[in-house]
Amino acid sequence: MNILVTGGLGVNGCWVTRQLLEMGHNPVVFDIRPDFSLVSDIASDINVVQGDVADYAAVLRALKEHRIERICHLAAIYPDAADANPVRGFHLNASVTVQILEAARVMDVDRVVFTSSLGALSPIGEDYLASERKPINEDHHAYPTNSVYGATKAASELMGINYERLYGLKFVALRFAPIYGPGKHAPRHGNINVLWNRIVEHALMGEPMKFDTGGDQPYDMTYSQDVAHSVVLGCLAPRPEHSVFHIGSGRSHTLREFVDGVKAAIPSAPIEVGPGFAEGVGPGGAWIFDTSRAKAELGYEAQYPPKEAVQDWLHWLERLELEIIPSK
Numbered sequence: 001m002n003i004l005v006t007g008g009l010g011v012n013g014c015w016v017t018r019q020l021l022e023m024g025h026n027p028v029v030f031d032i033r034p035d036f037s038l039v040s041d042i043a044s045d046i047n048v049v050q051g052d053v054a055d056y057a058a059v060l061r062a063l064k065e066h067r068i069e070r071i072c073h074l075a076a077i078y079p080d081a082a083d084a085n086p087v088r089g090f091h092l093n094a095s096v097t098v099q100i101l102e103a104a105r106v107m108d109v110d111r112v113v114f115t116s117s118l119g120a121l122s123p124i125g126e127d128y129l130a131s132e133r134k135p136i137n138e139d140h141h142a143y144p145t146n147s148v149y150g151a152t153k154a155a156s157e158l159m160g161i162n163y164e165r166l167y168g169l170k171f172v173a174l175r176f177a178p179i180y181g182p183g184k185h186a187p188r189h190g191n192i193n194v195l196w197n198r199i200v201e202h203a204l205m206g207e208p209m210k211f212d213t214g215g216d217q218p219y220d221m222t223y224s225q226d227v228a229h230s231v232v233l234g235c236l237a238p239r240p241e242h243s244v245f246h247i248g249s250g251r252s253h254t255l256r257e258f259v260d261g262v263k264a265a266i267p268s269a270p271i272e273v274g275p276g277f278a279e280g281v282g283p284g285g286a287w288i289f290d291t292s293r294a295k296a297e298l299g300y301e302a303q304y305p306p307k308e309a310v311q312d313w314l315h316w317l318e319r320l321e322l323e324i325i326p327s328k
């Protein structure tokens with residue numbers, strides 16, 4: 001199948017591109033920044049259109065020239081950038097999603113997968129943040145008053161659902177829990193969600209890292225390969241009933257479990273973790289996404305607990321000769 005992957009060179013998109021290629025599909029990457037560092041080994045095997053997703057004519061051209069059947073739309077800017085310039089943030093992350101939907105409709109593409117976020121949810125309350133918390137399912141309120149980025153994700157979801165209602169264009173929105181993986185570092189994403197990456201970077205560089213408390217703090221942390229797999233499933237699974245899916249690790253891991261996983265993969269890692277909780281440390285506080293809908297309708301289940309994720313990360317670090325860029 002010919003599949004357009006916008007943002008297909010990014011932290012999540014690179015694995016979407018790679019997984020589609022491995023499955024025998026033809027991923028056509030549409031990305032504004034010609035940074036091939038995360039796909040250097042397959043660069044000659046993929047079609048890449050360098051362009052701006054905001055350029056509607058260029059998107060239409062790509063859909064036509066490559067006879068695109070489905071779209072995975074990942075290109076976006078991050079929360080810091082969206083808050084810094086709300087007009088640009090809303091345009092790139094929401095209005096452009098509508099342009100993608102419209103282009104899909106005009107060119108008879110039959111499915112659009114959209115990468116949403118936990119940011120699309122209303123602020124998460126105490127029931128979910130307590131240590132005996134409930135998993136958050138797709139019925140949770142999605143009225144994000146606390147970030148421009150979140151508002152753009154919620155608006156995009158609503159427009160996708162309306163395109164499906166009006167035109168039958170299948171729309172799949174995947175709301176991701178916090179993500180870690182190769183290439184996700186401060187120069188690329190600002191200082192958002194980088195705690196897990198910082199831990200692995202320190203381990204790789206042999207630099208000491210110490211948490212006085214927080215070892216018992218649970219988090220939903222998802223490896224980028226799992227995230228990418230959910231996009232691939234969202235794109236290829238038989239037409240799912242619903243449009244919105246929560247994607248996470250399916251369980252929580254404590255900070256200590258994560259560090260133990262890192263140490264199992266990198267035994268020399270000089271990381272120390274003290275006991276107890278540390279509400280507010282790390283991304284998203286202490287809560288977990290309910291992924292049962294994604295399991296039932298897409299066949300999604302996370303495959304990478306921390307140790308396996310870091311082992312995979314090491315493999316790609318070597319294979320792609322990636323530079324370790326430490327975040328702050």
Ligand SMILES: NC(=O)c1ccc[n+]([C@@H]2O[C@H](COP(=O)([O-])OP(=O)(O)OC[C@H]3O[C@@H](n4cnc5c(N)ncnc54)[C@H](O)[C@@H]3O)[C@@H](O)[C@H]2O)c1
Nearest residue numbers: 007010011012031032033052053074075076115117176179
């Ligand atoms: N990483 C996370 O923690 C996380 C969490 C929730 C949701 N998401 C969503 O997942 C998607 C992918 O995120 P990522 O972490 O891979 O981001 P990324 O920044 O690593 O990749 C995004 C890619 O999009 C490209 N891009 C940006 N603007 C573009 C434009 N105007 N035209 C064409 N290409 C453009 C960039 O060059 C980059 O390669 C985004 O929609 C993001 O909002 C990510």
